[in-house]
């Protein structure tokens with residue numbers, strides 16, 4: 001699916017992306033300032049421990065005459081060593097508790113900020129997705145959208161919550177420690193830091209190894225998502241055609257790619273962390289040797305050497321994590337690039353700035369020399385012209401793939417025409433507000449679609465102006481009411497995803513009721529009764545005479561019996577409008593419609609075996 005997009009590995013920092021990202025954090029900047037403050041204080045509390053150790057040793061355990069680095073604190077401590085030690089232990093606990101409280105504050109605030117910013121980002125993404133034209137969804141698989149709104153946003157949240165402010169925290173700890181070390185003894189400080197180049201070297205190789213594994217992991221995950229989605233949705237086809245073994249085999253290979261990428265990352269981690277540990281312990285060994293010698297020679301106190309050792313152990317941990325943070329930044333930049341690319345996808349099909357009002361009375365529909373292609377110049381409609389008078393009913397017939405549904409998609413402005421124009425009451429469709437335009441049409445599309453939730457909800461679709469009576473009326477008119485009444489909870493019966501517990505015919509009837517409930521001035525039926533039984537169809541057909549009254553209607557049907565009473569019949573053939581007229585006029589033409597009619601008529605004749613079927617080859 002989205003292999004190319006998923007493979008983006010960008011820079012770890014991209015100013016343009018970062019600024020846009022921070023735009024989502026901006027509303028919560030007060031919280032970020034608070035968290036940063038907490039982070040700074042936390043880093044101060046975090047470096048207090050070794051310092052207290054040093055004071056304790058040099059003041060009470062192995063007192064020296066050298067004033068030491070902490071002279072100002074030592075001078076204020078009580079003479080009595082027992083009281084002094086107790087006091088230092090109390091300070092130690094105080095630093096711990098403070099550190100914990102500040103850490104909690106920082107973590108909580110930043111997670112809060114992360115979740116709030118990502119809430120806003122997801123809201124914008126979904127809003128934008130809903131505005132994008134159908135053609136966009138023709139091009140982009142579902143899995144890609146799902147990945148954007150879920151995984152990619154999650155990566156950004158991780159960055160905001162655990163990298164943005166934690167970065168300050170780590171940096172402050174490092175700065176504090178380096179400052180204190182140099183303050184104690186610059187030679188020993190240099191010795192401690194001398195392993196840094198080696199660590200940088202290790203980090204560089206680690207990052208390279210891990211980055212590649214992470215990229216492969218993301219690509220494999222995207223594959224797994226897409227594969228699962230397709231195969232779970234199509235599970236019945238998989239089972240009917242006994243495709244389980246092949247599917248299993250295909251899944252095994254993408255699953256394996258994912259596993260191997262993870263294992264590679266784990267190997268890199270498993271090498272990197274111990275290597276850094278060894279290097280930092282080398283530094284500790286250096287401190288022991290040089291520091292020990294210096295203590296013997298009276299140049300350093302025992303407390304300072306202990307403090308160095310404790311600091312060395314705290315110093316390398318944030319450095320170790322820095323590589324992980326770097327990777328996180330890199331994934332976050334790649335994710336935000338994908339997200340903003342989606343957010344920046346222009347809405348090709350929008351309402352004009354000053355839309356004309358669509359009348360709520362049935363108007364005239366006019367196709368004027370319409371040319372349309374889904375892709376490039378593969379014309380699906382060629383030079384199609386016709387008009388339907390206000391309140392009239394037009395039927396569209398033609399072979400599969402002739403372009404019937406396409407006519408409807410254009411009329412609802414799911415796509416714009418390439419040449420020619422479609423007009424409503426003499427005005428180009430592009431002059432109207434999209435939502436208002438579509439609201440005027442009651443539409444039953446070819447493949448019925450239901451949402452999870454109560455049936456009444458599915459008919460009303462959140463339109464509060466539709467009364468319960470209107471829903472009842474609409475359901476009665478299409479023979480749906482009796483069926484719903486038999487359900488345990490009636491109109492409140494909750495449907496599962498896609499309304500899967502209903503038969504296709506039942507779903508079609510719910511769609512029918514949904515189209516009629518708002519009492520629209522235009523009615524469009526695309527094979528609306530193809531899946532219902534003959535009796536229901538006959539009832540709908542009887543109702544149809546009433547339903548199309550005072551509506552401009554377009555009815556697409558393969559069963560010609562449904563549409564003989566239409567005011568005009570449009571015969572589509574290979575993207576062209578080849579014949580048009582009433583049933584009788586078209587029969588007299590003896591063209592495509594006549595042949596279609598003969599075919600269906602012949603079937604009926606064969607079934608009832610009465611009047612001999614007319615020969616197809618006769619002119």
Ligand SMILES: Nc1ncnc2c1ncn2[C@@H]1O[C@H](COP(=O)(O)OP(=O)(O)OP(=O)(O)O)[C@@H](O)[C@H]1O
Pocket residue numbers: 138374375380398399400401402403404405406407446
């Ligand atoms: N989203 C799309 N992208 C590209 N081509 C499409 C798309 N939808 C339809 N087509 C093509 O346009 C042509 C007309 O399709 P359309 O759905 O309008 O046919 P139809 O007359 O409604 O057929 P049917 O009777 O089977 O419903 C077909 O050749 C089809 O392959």
Ligand SMILES: [Mg+2]
Pocket residue numbers: 404405406446526
């Ligand atoms: Mg169709």
